[in-house]
Amino acid sequence: MIITAAQVLLIIVRWVFHLVPLTKGYIPEPGRFLRTLLTLTFHGDKLKKLEFLTEYYFYYGLFKFDAKIYIFNPKLAQHAIYKLEKGAEHYLENSPLKNTFLGSSQKSPETRRAIASLFRKTSIEERAAIMISDIQKMCTIFKKDPKGIVNVTQWTLRMALDIVGHVLLELDLNGLEKKQEKMISSMLTILHRCYAMGEISSDSKEFSDANEEFDAITQRVLEEALSIDNVTIKGKRLVNSLHDACGFSEAKDNMKLFLMAGTETTASTIPVVMYLLVKYPHIQEELRQEAEELLESLVADPTTPLPKTESVLTEVLRLYPIAPFISRQNYEPVTLGDVNLKQHADVIIFTWGIHRSPHYWDKAKEFVPFRFLNTSKTSGNMFIPFGAGSRVCIGQHLAWLELRLAVAMLLYQFKFEHAQETPELNFVVDWAHAVVHPDKDMIFKITPTQNDPITLS
Template sequence: MVRAVPAIVRAPHLFLAEVTRRHGPVAAIPLPRTPVLVLADPDGVRRVLVENARGYGKATIQYSALATVTGPGLLAGDGEVWKQHRRTVQPAFHHGSLEDVAAHAVHAARGLVAEADALPPGTPLEVLGATSRAGLEVVGHTLAAADLSGDAPLLVEAVGRALELVVRRAASPVPAAWPTPARRRLAREVAVIDEVCARIVATRRARPLEDPRDVVGLMLAAGMDDRQVRDELVTFVVAGHETVASSLTWTLDLLARAPSVLARVHAELAGALGGREPGWDDLGKLPLLRAVVDESLRLYPPAWVVTRQALADDVVAGVAVPAGTLVIVCTWGLHRDPALWEAPEEFRPDRFLDAPRPAAGSYVPFGAGPRLCIGRDLALVEEVLVLATLLCERTVRPAGPAPRVDALVTLRPRGGLPLHVERLAPSAS
């Protein structure tokens, strides 16, 4: 393990995948004090996340680090308070609310197209930044039923910087309580987050709260205090903005490097839309594009690792797991296991069209069980319609070699991702 430290710091997703490749899908890591189990076994994943979900808590290093920024919100929280908060905000993610999300996703995608069109000819678009900006409108209306274009960028940038500092601190041997420069920078970023959130909450509180459909309105109407609202607001910026931007970025990169798949997507869009913009009613007419998103989430799951702590003794995939064990579900490795997936490193959207659905526990880009991501359906609607709006009259091609992966809070392309975004030739549209 001492020799492995550089590899863990450099590419933790690859290290965990290598552990299960070499030692099997249920592998113990020899660390002092806390037993650690790395899990890439579908039945074991179901046991921990679904069948015995109550037997596992989130008091882990991963979520404690995230809570430094998000507070004990839905992402990092646990217990009865988590259940109450989830019930409170659930209506913002009901099926009836998703039609509004669809309209905002299309509008946000128009801005992404306009941003690409405004570039000088031959200049690639920095996709990660563009998808992040495109998602701000959807996040704003889902969170606070408002255009947050003034505050959202400041909030997102501060959250991003804070999370980067948290990830670095988690990998550092220096005790977290020491007053290091990084810790002071983190405190400054959290202060900015608090200030912006207070402004957003105050603005929303000043507007009517009768029958709200947005997250902040629902929380205020339920009587949650400003600190609780702040924590959930930051949580949804992380879970609803950072993850979608990451997934859209990788999906566009995969399509740009798979021209045959991209041509089929263009043909599907031409047949389903006939040159017009997509909308809510078109989601069911785009099975290939949905399969592209599913396959992208397999290869690049934003939540590339999920951790739990055993609250009591258990048995997982035939292995005794004592109370206190840290269980690490390596989604990256699970989704690329050759025992579960044919040609696992290849981008093959058809595996989500032609074959039976993946076996339970083998495909968990949004988690599973009672802690299944509350925004799963929202994210899928947003991603499919952003891609459909962009690609109905545009195409993408690489502007350089395939990027390396940085496994931070989400999976990010190291150094960003430039892609050429160009108008489709008339014969291809």
């Protein structure tokens, strides 16, 4: 690896800075010289700049960059999470998720309470058979591919959409049958082309058209879901709970959140897992052996532990947290530790920096697949891939079970290998919605195993 002059200067500047006495209560901010070095080294990659500054300002536990205060000291981060208000609404000005409860703790707390029971761990596990059926449908499609080359990103997006439809809405969205291509196209235009890749702006006609398309589709989905009388899920359905709590318009807005967040995070995580398992085939084989041993039990009881698979998934969420930060705001002056924050400070709890800090984790920047095999999930360190506090991700149990089932079932039925089309793993960030994406679709070569397809009794 060639080290540039700018990188050498960054190393020297970091070493010199750590000789400077610590000033308590001070929020450091990079000056013009350091910013120039960061640009020369990392160009426009803001995530890498912030990661460097996390180490550079480690002893302060926070820093200011582009008018935002980034916190990565675990104690300060916990104080900020619990003392400050949810602060995403000012990032979502043109987003279709602006009017959902994603934006603010002041927005529709009664709506969140009304649907909370549907997202409890036990409630989600009761619907595991539905997930298994959708995942198996995707696996069946994979086996029909004549070339054995599959776009895991695109298919997991469709699979996740079907799971959201079946598990949350009791509705057949038929994503795997390619009957929601307009919905998927509008979602990708908004979330990927605009917010993550920056190919179009939020005031462009393409964005406006996609936004209108997605709004119209969501309205039709909600109307169809509300018209269904046969209920198989215990208790009140999600759509009815939403509608009763906040009315049709707000229910439609929050439906957008479930459709987008419930699909894109899965379609961002599973391809990263598979990329790493292709890179480390011996780890893939160990997880396949675990799946062969335990999958029958898992299908019968979704609470069945998959120790190695769960360790790998936990490590992926540590090394590449799909939600790289948590936003907070203070509506009046507040003190965090020794730091005094002025009113309306723009605070970011920098999950990416916390999870990847060499001060908190051994081999912090490396993929250590069985790091969590014989330890607790956090191993004594702060681990918050789904956020924390009262505003923790409401769909975390759905996401975790879906990941466990999907990875185990895919490895049980296929061997994944590098293909000519497989890209390198690089990330882009949707700073408005706080999501990290691989910058390209993950495409792999697959070979079916000799294992029989999964069947439900």
